[in-house]
Amino acid sequence: MRPEIxxxxxxxxxxxxxxxxxxxxSLEKNRRLMLLQLVVFAVGGSLIVYPEIARRLAHGVGIxxxxxxxxxxxxxxxxxxxxxTRRRRLEEEEKTTELxxxxxxAEARVVVAPAHLSGGQSSGxxxxxxx
Amino acid sequence: xxxxRIAVLMPAFNEAGRLTATVDELRSLGAxxxxxxxxxxxxxxxxxxxxxxxxxxxxxVGVVLARHAVNLGQGAALETARRLALDPRFAPPGGFxxxxxxxADGQHRGVDVLALAEAIASGADVALGDRFAGDSNxxxxxxxxxxxxxxxxxxxxxxxxxxxxxxxxAFGPRxxxxxxxxxxRMAHATxxxxxIARSRGEAGLHVVEVPVSVRYTEASLAKxxxxxxxxxxxxxxxxxxxxxxxx
Numbered sequence: 001m002r003p004e005i006x007x008x009x010x011x012x013x014x015x016x017x018x019x020x021x022x023x024x025x026s027l028e029k030n031r032r033l034m035l036l037q038l039v040v041f042a043v044g045g046s047l048i049v050y051p052e053i054a055r056r057l058a059h060g061v062g063i064x065x066x067x068x069x070x071x072x073x074x075x076x077x078x079x080x081x082x083x084x085t086r087r088r089r090l091e092e093e094e095k096t097t098e099l100x101x102x103x104x105x106a107e108a109r110v111v112v113a114p115a116h117l118s119g120g121q122s123s124g125x126x127x128x129x130x131x
Numbered sequence: 132x133x134x135x136r137i138a139v140l141m142p143a144f145n146e147a148g149r150l151t152a153t154v155d156e157l158r159s160l161g162a163x164x165x166x167x168x169x170x171x172x173x174x175x176x177x178x179x180x181x182x183x184x185x186x187x188x189x190x191x192v193g194v195v196l197a198r199h200a201v202n203l204g205q206g207a208a209l210e211t212a213r214r215l216a217l218d219p220r221f222a223p224p225g226g227f228x229x230x231x232x233x234x235a236d237g238q239h240r241g242v243d244v245l246a247l248a249e250a251i252a253s254g255a256d257v258a259l260g261d262r263f264a265g266d267s268n269x270x271x272x273x274x275x276x277x278x279x280x281x282x283x284x285x286x287x288x289x290x291x292x293x294x295x296x297x298x299x300x301a302f303g304p305r306x307x308x309x310x311x312x313x314x315x316r317m318a319h320a321t322x323x324x325x326x327i328a329r330s331r332g333e334a335g336l337h338v339v340e341v342p343v344s345v346r347y348t349e350a351s352l353a354k355x356x357x358x359x360x361x362x363x364x365x366x367x368x369x370x371x372x373x374x375x376x377x378x
Binding site (some may be wrong): 064083087089094097100104107108109111113114115116117 | 136163168171184185190192193194196197198199201207210211214215218221223224313315347370374
């Protein structure tokens with residue numbers, strides 16, 4: 001199997017290397033995450049340099065192109081991630097809402113007392129009753 | 132005949148300029164109603180100053196002011212107002228006779244609040260304002276948008292309403308308990324229609340439509356719903372339907 005070093009492959013490999021170097025400095029304390037990332041990047045880099053691997057795997061499972069073999073599961077995973085992220089964001093929004101709402105009644109003020117809160121009659125002197 | 136006890140649920144976001152006039156209009160309604168406004172400042176900047184509500188004829192309308200520390204949206208503010216109105220610390224013994232939702236920007240008239248509350252006092256559980264039957268200056272672009280909303284509500288909720296997205300509506304004590312709002316932003320209108328449709332089927336709520344007038348101004352049109360807002364509502368509804376827990 002021969003490596004296929006095209007301009008696109010060089011750009012992609014450069015991008016992978018830059019991302020890895022960037023993460024190496026920002027995630028240096030999380031060695032397990034760095035290791036996982038190294039494995040994922042190594043697999044990705046191998047598929048870029050040796051597209052024949054993806055091609056043979058694709059043919060093995062009845063998919064026409066090697067790139068589709070990589071893309072199909074990737075798209076499924078990304079859509080799932082997107083839905084889960086939106087769901088998490090909605091849950092966070094609900095929590096924030098309840099938190100803000102829990103504070104609101106606690107700090108609610110009777111600015112002008114209605115009749116039922118001012119001994120059965122409206123009173124002009126009952127403003128700013130804090131409850 | 133005793134005065135109808137009305138809780139006005141009023142969300143407000145940066146409405147300081149028009150808020151005083153809106154509350155003053157309620158104060159001018161006379162002795163036929165005992166009104167308490169549950170005003171929720173939805174994170175306005177600057178916050179609503181309680182002193183601005185201490186205007187003329189202040190005895191006639193009670194005002195309870197609560198504030199969201201951050202802006203959550205009209206639906207969230209309405210839900211907070213609903214909970215405050217049901218809170219025994221602020222409600223009269225036995226609760227209010229009618230709960231009316233009203234915008235703070237001066238679009239809605241005080242007399243229509245009274246008309247909706249009277250419909251509830253006459254036996255309806257839900258009274259929905261119909262701006263097309265009243266004397267409203269609805270711009271043609273808004274008329275088209277509301278027409279589309281009416282069709283959408285018909286398909287989504289099964290309710291055949293003349294005016295599906297009118298913020299002026301009233302609920303009786305039996306209905307208000309079922310009107311819990313979970314959509315923070317403008318999609319709450321569809322959520323309420325859905326809750327009305329469900330409650331009508333389950334609890335046999337009596338729903339009526341009452342002609343009201345909505346006053347459109349340049350300011351209210353600038354702040355109101357637009358076509359892009361309608362898309363945002365649709366996205367909110369779809370997201371809520373599929374992604375939220377429906378407990």
